[in-house]
Amino acid sequence: MDTVISITVGLFFVIVGFMLGILFHRKSLKKTFDAAQMDSEKILEEANQERDRIIKEAHQEAKQENRQRRTQFDAEIKKRRTEFQKLENKVKNREQSVEKKLSVLEKKESDLEKMTGHLNQQEAHYRSMIKECELNLEENRKTLESIANMSQEEAKRELIKSLEADAKKAAQERLRQIEEETRVEADRIAQSTVSLAVQRVSSEYVNDSTITVVGLPSDEMKGRIIGREGRNIRAIEQATGVDLIIDDTPEAVILSCFNPIHREIAKISLERLIADGRIHPARIDETVKKVSSEFDQVIIENGEQAAFDSGITDLHPELVKHLGKLKYRTAGQQTVLQHVVEVAHICGIMAAEMGIDVKKAKRAGLLHDIGKSVDQEVEGHHSKIGADLCSKYNESADVIEAVLGHHTEELNFASPLTIVVHAANVLSERRPGARREVLETYIKRLKAMEDIVNGFEGISESFVIQAGREIRALVSPTGISDSEVIDLSNDIAFKLRKELTFPGQVKVTVVRESRQVDFAK
Structure with a gap:
């Protein structure tokens, strides 16, 4: 029973304490609420004051910006008005200028109308004069035709023929002058180069046997x-x-x-x-x-x-061997080996004078007759055989071309090296003592030269003199004029060069002589 009472008393105190706690907490909550309400009212009041301040400042900024924009707008309006005034003045000036130009154009137009009328009158006058001139020309042409017994086309042909003859004569005179100047200069250079080459080259002689x-x-x-x-x-x-x-x-x-x-x-x-x-x-x-x-x-x-x-030290061993074989083959008064060495020296001298690669020129001169070492075993001309040998042993294209073309007569498109080797070869083999010509071949060559000269129209007689170094042709004075004699000598020289091969050069002399004989009795 005491326990129940104790529990009841305990519960009572617990309930009373709980109720007292609730009352105390409610009182503290009320104080907190009142404090919060006072804070909120204070914050609200501060917010209203801040709002009023911001609105006031915004109004002031808006007024300030409005005043600035107003000022800018007024300045812009003033500037635009100034520009418009300037444009207006410019337009007025243009209008005045256009009015002046229009007045000038109107004046010019009136002047042009007056000039057109005057020109029309002059045109009509000139047309009448041209018509009158044409009539006069026609009358003169008919008069000339009746006097000359020649039509207009025939007269044109005669005039053109006369002009062509004059032009041809002038061209021939100029051509002869140029040829003479060229010949003199070429002879001077050639004599200098060849004499230098001959002076610096010497060789021994052997008998061809x-x-x-x-x-x-x-x-x-x-x-x-x-x-x-x-x-x-x-x-x-x-x-x-x-x-x-x-x-x-x-x-x-x-x-x-x-x-x-x-x-x-x-x-x-x-x-x-x-x-x-x-x-x-x-x-x-x-x-x-x-x-x-x-x-x-x-x-x-x-x-x-x-x-x-x-002076060539880098030849292929096989080319050196072929070169050595040339010592035992003779050509005229030389061995072929002596000949190629001589040609190499001459090529070097001529190349130095002409500004060509001296070493390459000597190489081409030394190898130009290399084909003669095997031409008894291989078919073909020794120049072609030699070019094939040089190609086989990796010689340069210039040397191969020079070896192949050292006997070619057509050298118009040949390389300078080929021309040098050709000239040096001719100089070596045709100098005095280097070659001996068979009598029968010599006589045939002289006869062929006479036949070529006698084949030209107007030649009465021809004589080959100085062992084939000069030809003298006599022409009939009635068939060929003095000016045609020069052309005839050029034609004879050209045909000799084209159809014959001869040592050195041949002088062609064409003689035209008129003689009149009378007797005093």
Whole structure:
């Protein structure tokens, strides 16, 4: 029972405490609410004051901006009014200028109308004068035709023919003058260059031959060379490919062969056999083989020496070998090797005078006849064979072209290097002592020159003199005039150059002479 009372008393105190807490909390909430309400009223009042201040400031700013815009607008209006005033003044000035121009144009228009009327009158007058002139010209033309017995077209043709003759005569005179000036200058330069080249080049002479003479210590050696029943001589001929001629010539035998290399091998082999004294077929074969193997080195040494003498040190070994073979081939009074070295030197001198690459010119001159080393084995002209060899061993295009064209007569489109090699080749082979001309060929050339000259119309006689260096042609004085003689000499020279090949140059002299004979009795 006490417990229930205690619980009841406890509950009572709890309820009373709870109620007291609620009352206390409500009182604190009221104080808080009253304080918050006072704060809100204060904030509201401050906000209203701030609003009034902002509105007042906005009104003031708006008024200030309005005043500024008003001022700007007034200034802009004033500026526009000034511009409008200026434009108005400008328009007024333009109007005044246009009015003045219109008045001037009206005046000019009236003047033009007056001038047009005057010109119309003059045009009518001139037309009447032109018509009158045409009538007069027609009357004069008819009068001239009746006097000259010639129509207008015929008169035109006669006039044109006369003008053409005068123009042709003037052109011929000018052409002759230019040719003479060019010839004098060309002769001066050519003589200077060629004389310099000739002075600086010298060479030895050899005889052009297909035989070689081998000396013997005594005539008894001939029998040993022949051998029993001719077996030794047959062995020599079979091993070397040459013909061995043993005749009555004292202490000498003759080797005959068109191949100079075979002939040289046979000569060296025979000299060694004679010196050794043992001459029999086995020894002959052994000696010829040994000489042939050694001869390849001799050929290379000859080619290297020629290249060294020419100042060319970078030739292909095969080209050097082909070059060495040229020593054993002759042309006129020279070996071909001497000829190519001489041409190389002349090319170098001429190239230096002309401003061309001297080393390339010497190279082309040295290789220009390289084809002659194998032309007995390969078909074709030696210039084409040489060009193929140079191309095979990587020579330059300029050198190949010069080698190919060094015998070409048409040099109008040739390169300067080709022309230099061509000229140097001609200079080397046609100088005195370098070549010998066969009598039959010489006579045929002179006869061909006479036939060409006699083939021209008006030539009565012709004479080839100075060993083919000059031609004198006599013309009939009644058939050709003095001015036509010059053209005839030019035509003869041109045809000789075109149809014949001759050393140096040929002087063409055309003689026209009138003679009148009378007798006093």
